[in-house]
Amino acid sequence: MRNDTSMRVLNFAALAEYHLGDYWRKMRRIVHHAMSQRAVESYTPLIEIESIETMRQLFDATIDPEGSFHRGTLGVIHTVIYGKRLETSDDLVVKDLLKYILDTFQVIEADAVVNLLPFLQCLPIGLDKKAKKIMDGYFSLTKKLFDKFKEDKKCGITQPCVAEYILEHMEEEGIDDFDVHNLFIDLFGGGLDTSAVTLSWITAILALHPIVQERAHAELDAMVGRDRLPNQADEANLPFIRAIIREVLRFRPPIGWLNFPHQSVQDDTYEGYHIPADTSIVINVHAMHMDSSRWTHPERFDPDRYLDMTESIPASANGPIAKRDNMAFGWGRRMCPGIFLAEAELFMGTALLLWSYRIEVEKGGKAPNINEWQSGIVMRPKPYKVSFIPRHDKVKELIFA
Numbered sequence: 440m441r442n443d444t445s446m447r448v449l450n451f452a453a454l455a456e457y458h459l460g461d462y463w464r465k466m467r468r469i470v471h472h473a474m475s476q477r478a479v480e481s482y483t484p485l486i487e488i489e490s491i492e493t494m495r496q497l498f499d500a501t502i503d504p505e506g507s508f509h510r511g512t513l514g515v516i517h518t519v520i521y522g523k524r525l526e527t528s529d530d531l532v533v534k535d536l537l538k539y540i541l542d543t544f545q546v547i548e549a550d551a552v553v554n555l556l557p558f559l560q561c562l563p564i565g566l567d568k569k570a571k572k573i574m575d576g577y578f579s580l581t582k583k584l585f586d587k588f589k590e591d592k593k594c595g596i597t598q599p600c601v602a603e604y605i606l607e608h609m610e611e612e613g614i615d616d617f618d619v620h621n622l623f624i625d626l627f628g629g630g631l632d633t634s635a636v637t638l639s640w641i642t643a644i645l646a647l648h649p650i651v652q653e654r655a656h657a658e659l660d661a662m663v664g665r666d667r668l669p670n671q672a673d674e675a676n677l678p679f680i681r682a683i684i685r686e687v688l689r690f691r692p693p694i695g696w697l698n699f700p701h702q703s704v705q706d707d708t709y710e711g712y713h714i715p716a717d718t719s720i721v722i723n724v725h726a727m728h729m730d731s732s733r734w735t736h737p738e739r740f741d742p743d744r745y746l747d748m749t750e751s752i753p754a755s756a757n758g759p760i761a762k763r764d765n766m767a768f769g770w771g772r773r774m775c776p777g778i779f780l781a782e783a784e785l786f787m788g789t790a791l792l793l794w795s796y797r798i799e800v801e802k803g804g805k806a807p808n809i810n811e812w813q814s815g816i817v818m819r820p821k822p823y824k825v826s827f828i829p830r831h832d833k834v835k836e837l838i839f840a
C-alpha cells in the first residue's frame with residue numbers, strides 16, 4: 440500500500456500511490472496489457488525512430504542532454520498511449536505535457552514535506568491551489584489528446600495502442616473518463632522522467648570514463664560496423680552495452696536511494712523483529728546496491744560486473760533476490776510495469792549514443808559531478824554540459840537519413 444499524497448492534493452489517483460485493492464488491480468491489469476513484453480516488441484520500431492531523433496538533437500553539440508532525452512521518452516510514451524507519433528507541429532503539446540508532468544512531481548514532492556511537517560499546512564503556501572491549476576490543465580490536455588485519438592482512429596491513422604485497448608474495454612472494466620485520464624497521466628509520469636534521467640546518468644558517467652567508452656566503441660564496431668545504425672536485434676551481441684546500462688542502474692538508480700514506501704498487509708516477523716500489519720516499510724535500495732558482500736568495491740563504476748549476465752533486466756528482476764542485478768525497478772506485486780519498455784529504451788538510447796559519439800567533458804568547462812544529484816521523486820544528476828563528438832563520417836549521413 441502507499442500513502443495518498445497525490446490523491447489528496449492533486450485529486451488524481453496515481454497507480455504508484457494507490458493502495459492494493461480492486462481499483463489498483465483493474466488499472467494495473469490495463470497497464471500490464473499495454474506494457475507486456477509482446478506489446479513492447481511491437482513498439483520497437485518507434486523506439487528506434489525516437490532514439491535516432493534524440494541523436495539528431497545531440498549531433499556535434501555541447502549541451503545538457505536531459506531535455507533531448509525527455510523529448511525522446513515523451514515521444515515513445517505518447518505513441519504507446521495514442522498510437523501516433525508527435526509531429527513537429529505538436530511542439531506546444533510537447534511543451535505542455537513536459538510542464539504538467541514535471542509540475543505534478545513538484546507538487547507531490549512538496550506535499551510529502553507537508554505530510555512530514557503538518558504545521559506547514561497552516562502556512563499560506565498555496566499548494567492546493569497550485570495543484571488544482573496543474574490538474575485542470577493536465578486533464579484538459581489528455582482529454583484533447585484522447586478526443587484527437589478517436590478522430591484519428593476513424594480515419595484509420597492510428598496503430599494498436601493503450602487508448603485503443605481502453606476504448607474497447609472501458610465498459611467491461613467499468614472505468615470512466617476520470618480513470619482513463621488518471622491512467623494516461625500515470626503512464627506519462629512513470630514513463631517520461633525515469634528513462635530520460637537514466638540516460639542522463641549514463642551520459643554523465645560515460646563522459647568521466649573514456650576507457651569504458653572505448654571498449655563500447657570497439658564492441659559496436661566489431662558487431663554492428665559503421666555502415667548501419669545499431670538496432671534492437673543487435674542487443675544479444677552487445678553484452679558490454681548491456682553491462683553499462685545495468686551498472687548505471689545499480690550505481691545511480693533513478694528512483695533514488697529509497698524506493699517508494701510499501702506497506703505490510705499482515706503481521707510479519709523479520710530477523711526476530713515483529714512488523715505489525717499496515718506498517719510503512721522504506722527499503723534502502725542504496726544499501727542493497729552498495730553491499731560489499733555482493734559487489735567488490737561497490738562505490739566504483741564497473742560494468743564488468745555484469746558482463747556474463749545473459750538474462751534480461753525483467754527476468755533478473757523477477758528472479759531470486761540474491762541473484763538480481765539491481766533493485767532499481769522495485770519488486771513484488773508493485774514492481775515497475777514499464778520495465779520491458781524501459782529496457783528497450785535504455786538499450787536503444789545507449790547503443791545509438793555510443794555508436795554515434797565520443798562523449799567528452801566540455802573544453803574548458805566543468806566535468807559532470809556524479810557524486811551529487813538533485814533529489815526528488817526521481818534522482819537526477821546536477822545540470823551539466825558535455826560534448827557529443829561524432830565518431831566517424833557515417834554518423835551524420837545515417838542519423839539524418
Ligand code: HEM
Nearest residue numbers: 454455629630633634694767768769770773774775777781
Ligand atoms: C529506467 C526506467 C524506470 C525505472 C528505474 C522505474 C522504476 C520504478 C519503481 C522503482 C517503481 C516502484 C516499484 C515498487 O513500488 O516496488 C515503479 C513503478 C511504476 N512505474 Fe516505473 N520505472 C521506469 C520506467 C517506467 C516506464 C517506462 C513506465 C511506463 C510507461 C513506468 C510506469 C510505472 C508505473 C505505472 C508504476 C506504478 C506501479 C504500481 O504501483 O502498481 N515506469 N517504477
